[in-house]
Amino acid sequence: MIMNQQGVSFDARIADNDEYKQLIVEKMHEEVEELMTDKNIEEAADVYEVFLSLVKLWGHELHEVIEYADMKRENLGGFDERVILLKSETYRPKPSKSKQVSKLFGKPN
Secondary structure, three states, X not given: OHHHHOOOOOOOOOOOHHHHHHHHHXXXXXXXHHHHHHXXXXXXXXXXXXXXXXXXXXXXXXXXHHHHHHHHHHHHOOHHHOOOOOOOOOOOOOOOOOHHHHHOOOOOO
């Protein structure tokens, strides 16, 4: 641990699997909230680090996630294009808490 290397006194324990699953999800919520508030590279790195842990916990590899995201971007479009889907006969946005968010994903046909 980094704290050992820095000579910091601390008390810690290892979480069991169920506790870890719950805590890592809670940590992701916390880190995303911090990123939305501070919008800096340090907070983005924290979200990324927790994301890596979640991906591993769920039995995936980062390269698999990247490949799948690339495929979805190719087939459906990405957020960088800033397309707001108004209507499509073949694509139905997934339900979202925000109607605006569910429109901001996908290519109009």
